Amino acid sequence: MKRSRIVFIGTGAFLLVGSLATAAQSGAETAERRTPAAHAYQNRYAGQRLARVVVKTDEQRRALESSGATVLNCHAGIGRMRVAATDAQIEFLRGRGLDVVVNQPDLQALIDAQRTPRAAGGDPFDDFFLDYHPYDGGTGSITWYLNELAVRYPTLASTFTIGNTPAGRPIRGVRVTSSVVTDKPAVVYFGAEHAREWIGTTIPAYFAHHLLSQYAIDPEIQDLVDNVEFFLIPVFNVEGYEYTWTDERLWRKNRRDNGDGTFGVDINRNWGEGWGGEGSSGVTSSLTYRGTGPFSEIETQRLRDFFIAHPNLRAQLDIHSFTQLILWPYASTPLLPPDQTYYDQVGKAMKSLIAGVHGLTYTAGPIYTTIYPAAGGSVDWTYVQRGVLSYSYECRDTGEFGFELPADQIIPNNEELLPAVLHLSDSDWVRAPIRMEYPDGVPNRMMVGDPTEIDVRIVNQTGTLEPGTAAVHYRFDGGLYSIAPLTPVAGDLYLATIPATSCGSSPEFYFTAETTDLELYSNPRGGAAEPYTAMVLLGMNVVVAEPMSSDPGWTTEGQWAWGIPTGAGTQNHDPTVGATGSQVYGYNLAGNYPNNLPARYLTSTPFDCTARFGVTLRYQRWLGVESNSNFDQATIEVSSNGVNWTPVWSASDTGDAVSDSAWTLHELDISSVADNQPTVYLRWGMGPTDGGLTYPGWNIDDVEILSAYCGNLEGDVNHDGTVDIFDILCVLDGFAGVFVTCAPEDVDLVPCPDGDAAVDIFDILAVLDAFSGDDVCP
Structure with missing residues (x-):
C-alpha cells in the first residue's frame, strides 16, 4: 500500500503526501522510519509544492489530519505550518x-538546484562558497576544504577531530x-x-577562511586570532548530513x-540539561525524539x-536554519x-550588525519564548554546566525557501553574519578575565544637582576580582579623571556613584577593576x-503635544485612519476609546490587519x-501584532528629511507577540536622529505580515516630543548650557x-516665572542681564 511520507521542514510543517485515499491510513508514520534501501533519492518530491498552512481551530487541525497527509512538524496542533503538497492536497x-x-511551485526543482554546482569548471577552493x-x-568536499585551509595557512590553521561517529566517520x-x-x-x-x-x-568554514585570509591585513583580526583559539566544526551531525546527500534531502536527526523500525535521534534534544522536558519527545518516530x-x-558524547x-x-555558537533568529x-x-x-546586550548588538550589511x-x-520550547538542547547544557556564553543562530530565510535556501544566498548570508560572529568572539565574556554588567x-x-547611581555586577571568569579595586573614573569638563571606589552591595553586585554636576558640563566616565593576578580590566575596553x-x-x-482630539492631518497608507476605535478584533481586541x-x-x-500586507x-x-x-518620543500605545519569529512587523522610524528613515523600535525586538490589553505609555530616545534638526518626521509601520494569524494592530494616542533642558541657567533660551550671543x-x-x-515660550522670559505670552523689550533686557551675569528673576 502506498504510504504518506513525513519530513519536517521548519518551525512549522511540510505535507508530503501520496494519494488522498491511501495516505489517510498512514498518519502515524514518519520519514524517520524509512531506511536508505527503501527509497531512491531522485524525484522523491516530484509534484510537491512548498506552501504555508495556518491551523486556527481544532476542527481545522482534524481536517488537516484527515486529509490523508502526515503532519510533518515537530508536533501537530494549532498554529502556522509550512507544507509541501500536491495540487490535490x-x-x-x-x-x-x-x-x-x-x-514555491516545485520542491524537487529546489532540491535539484541545491545539488547542481554553479561553479562547474572553476577553482574548487576559490569558488567553494558558490x-x-x-x-x-x-x-570539493567539506573535509577537503578544511584540509586545504590547513595546508595554505600552516602557521595558523590545523584540522582536528572531536571523535568518530557510530559508522566510523x-x-x-x-x-x-x-x-x-x-x-x-x-x-x-x-x-x-x-x-x-x-x-x-x-x-564555520566561511568564518575560518575570513580569519585566515585577513590575518596579515587587518590588525583587529590579527589581535583576535592571536588572543582567541577558534574551533570551527562545519558538520556536527555527520551521518545525518551524509544521508541528506544520498537518500533523503530533508532528514533531520x-x-x-532505534530497534523498532525507526531511525534517528534529535541530538539537539539529547543534551543533559533539561533532558526529557518540554519540546522533546519519547516517541522514537518523532522528529524531536x-x-x-x-x-x-x-555525537553529543563527543x-x-x-x-x-x-x-x-568561553563561547558557543550552534548554527541552525531557518527563520532569522539570534x-x-x-x-x-x-x-x-x-x-x-x-x-540581551550582545544579542541586540549582533542583530544590529547583521541588519547593517544587507538590511x-x-x-x-531566549529560545523558549522566541521560537519554542526545546529541552535537552546544546545551548542550555553548555551555559549551565560549563559557564559558556551560548548562542544559536537560525539563518536565512523566513520561509520562502526554508531548508532549500538557494546556493546564491550562501555568500550574502555569510556576509551579514560575519560581523556578528566577530562581535561575539571579541566580547568580554570571551576575552576578559572578569566582566562588568549593568542590570539597569x-x-x-544625569539630573542636575543629583548624584548618579549605577548598579554594577562584576563576574569572575578566568580571573578573580581583587577586593577593593573596582572603581568608576569620571570627569565633567575634560582634564583629569577623578576616581570613586564602587560600594559592595551583595554578592557580585556593586554601586557606582558619580557626584552631582551642573548644566553645561559634559560627563565622561568608565569603570576599572583588577584581578588577584594584577590584570587590569576596563569597561569600556578602551577606558x-x-x-x-x-x-x-x-x-x-x-x-x-498631539492629543488626537482633532485630526492632525498626518499622511496615511492602507487602513491607517484617525477616528474612534470599535473594540473589534481578535486576541485582546482594539480599545473602544483613546x-x-x-x-x-x-x-x-x-478589526485586525490583513494577511500578506x-x-x-x-x-x-x-x-x-x-x-x-x-x-x-512619548506616546500611548495599544498594539496587537504577531511579532514572534518575524511573522508580522510593527515598527517606529524617525527621519530628519522624510526620505531616509532610522528604525527606533520594532515589535520583533520583544521576542514574542505583542498583545496589549490596556493603554501603555511608551517612551523612546530619538536624540540620535532628532537633536537640533529643523524637520523631524515620525512614522509608525504596520507590516509586512505573513499569511498566518492576524492581530488588531496599532492604536496610538497622546503623541509628545520632549527635549531635555537645564532650567536653572537663566537666559539660556536655546538650551545649549551657556548664555551667549546666540541666546541674545x-x-x-x-x-x-x-x-x-x-x-516662543523659551524667549518669553519675564515677568517671572512664566512670562506674559509676548516677546518685548523687557525680555531683551532680561537676556542681556543674564549675559552680564545678573539675575533675571531675583
Missing part, C-alpha cells in the same frame, strides 16, 4: 477552510589561532546539528537504529567531552537566565580613550527640533516674530 485543505499560500558540498569524498573541524599567545580563551562554533540545515555548514537518556548519542577537555572554552538560554523553561542582561531583520531572544543599563542622562558619556539636564520640555478622549490613530479601527505607514507632519537636545539673537528674533531657532 492543497485543494482538499482549501475546501475545508484552511488558508494555504504556495511559496555551492553546497557533501561532507567527504575528495576534492571522524567529526572534523579546523582550529584557527596563532602561537603569539599560548594561554588564551577559546570558542567553538558548529553547524548541521540538524542534518537538513545545509546553510549552517557554510558558516542522526542515523541511530530525545533518545533513551541524556547523552545517549555518540562534543560534551570536548567541552570538558577544553576548560578554556537565540540564547533557556530552551527548557520560560525563566530568564541570570545573565539575561548580558545576553535583513533577525529577531533576538548605563545612563546617558579613558573611549568613555561612556551623558547629558546633564534638569527636566524635559514638551516640544510637541487613552485620553475618544479619538486615536489606528490601523483598521474596525506590505508595510503601510502613518507619517507625521514635520516637527521643529532646532536647538532641542535629548529629544524623546534668539530673543531678538522672537521680538521680530521669527521663531526658527528658539520657541
